[in-house]
Amino acid sequence: MARPSIKEYLTSNPDKVLVLDGGQGSELEKRGINVATPVWSTAPFVSDSFWSDKSSGDREIVKGVFSDFSTAGAEILMTTTYQTSFKSVSENTSIKTIEEYNTLLNHIVQFSRDCIGEEKFLIGCIGPWGAHVCAEFNGDYGKHPENEDYYEYFKPQLDNFFNNNNLDLIAFETIPNIHELRAILSWDESILSKPFYIGLSVHENGCLRDGSTIEDVCQLIKSFGDKINPNLLLLGINCANFNHSADIMESIHKQLPNMPLIIYPNNNEIYDTVKKMWLPNSKQYFTWDTLVKRYIEAGARIIGGCCRTTPDDIKQIAAAVKKYSKN
Numbered sequence: 001m002a003r004p005s006i007k008e009y010l011t012s013n014p015d016k017v018l019v020l021d022g023g024q025g026s027e028l029e030k031r032g033i034n035v036a037t038p039v040w041s042t043a044p045f046v047s048d049s050f051w052s053d054k055s056s057g058d059r060e061i062v063k064g065v066f067s068d069f070s071t072a073g074a075e076i077l078m079t080t081t082y083q084t085s086f087k088s089v090s091e092n093t094s095i096k097t098i099e100e101y102n103t104l105l106n107h108i109v110q111f112s113r114d115c116i117g118e119e120k121f122l123i124g125c126i127g128p129w130g131a132h133v134c135a136e137f138n139g140d141y142g143k144h145p146e147n148e149d150y151y152e153y154f155k156p157q158l159d160n161f162f163n164n165n166n167l168d169l170i171a172f173e174t175i176p177n178i179h180e181l182r183a184i185l186s187w188d189e190s191i192l193s194k195p196f197y198i199g200l201s202v203h204e205n206g207c208l209r210d211g212s213t214i215e216d217v218c219q220l221i222k223s224f225g226d227k228i229n230p231n232l233l234l235l236g237i238n239c240a241n242f243n244h245s246a247d248i249m250e251s252i253h254k255q256l257p258n259m260p261l262i263i264y265p266n267n268n269e270i271y272d273t274v275k276k277m278w279l280p281n282s283k284q285y286f287t288w289d290t291l292v293k294r295y296i297e298a299g300a301r302i303i304g305g306c307c308r309t310t311p312d313d314i315k316q317i318a319a320a321v322k323k324y325s326k327n
């Protein structure tokens with residue numbers, strides 16, 4: 001049976017909370033794929049052997065990640081295309097033309113769809129401009145972030161994703177800068193012609209990485225009134241601090257009570273930006289069970305994990321979603 005449209009699905013099942021997958025990029029790395037390249041988790045797909053050699057090791061690893069997240073309970077999964085903008089790919093790999101780029105995206109999306117089957121929802125993942133310039137965790141977009149042509153940066157990936165029926169939802173993830181957020185919100189249905197969501201990149205106190213407060217963000221969204229693009233299905237945070245994630249969700253929900261929310265924080269490890277590695281965090285104040293309960297009470301409709309979360313985290317999230325959602 002064909003999948004329903006995700007918009008229709010969320011509207012006609014108002015109590016349903018969908019379980020998302022976990023950190024695809026970090027999981028690929030954990031399983032041995034070298035993602036230490038400027039295109040990060042896109043790396044396995046830009047090698048010809050991934051497509052020509054059906055028994056390639058990387059191919060098996062990617063399949064395994066999709067399969068393990070699905071088995072753990074994910075009902076909606078993401079393509080590994082966080083750093084697959086045309087600019088990142090054409091500047092850093094042998095793929096140079098828009099035709100080659102479209103072929104790459106078509107192959108990745110089809111491969112991902114084949115991995116998860118026809119029933120589950122698939123999200124076309126798009127990282128922020130900050131992913132290209134390594135600024136998604138400081139929001140530093142230079143002196144004139146308002147002058148950046150965000151549309152020009154996103155357009156090739158958007159054009160491809162909007163035309164691909166294998167994708168149910170488009171993700172703008174880890175958005176750290178309010179100018180970029182304002183740009184995305186200003187695009188109407190002729191540009192963003194399919195359901196999408198925005199995942200914000202925030203500090204522990206909930207401020208956007210560029211220092212804008214949650215109030216600034218919510219005010220900006222409210223200022224669009226009923227002119228907001230009807231394809232904006234959810235707003236939320238991703239790659240956020242585990243211990244602080246529920247507080248941040250509650251504060252967004254307080255200010256935008258009717259906005260369906262999405263949340264996928266990191267696991268409890270902390271990224272050391274100097275050592276460039278994830279370090280354990282001895283302070284863990286919550287379990288997934290407690291957090292998921294609070295997320296749902298704060299209006300979350302999609303819940304999963306971001307960097308360093310594994311199929312085991314998704315299993316715990318799925319169990320808690322089952323326990324606390326009315327559906």
Ligand code: MET
Binds near residue numbers: 026239
């Ligand atoms: C830096 S956040 C990355 C999110 C992305 N969906 C991934 O895990 O691959």
Ligand SMILES: [Zn+2]
Binds near residue numbers: 023238239266306307
């Ligand atoms: Zn992340």
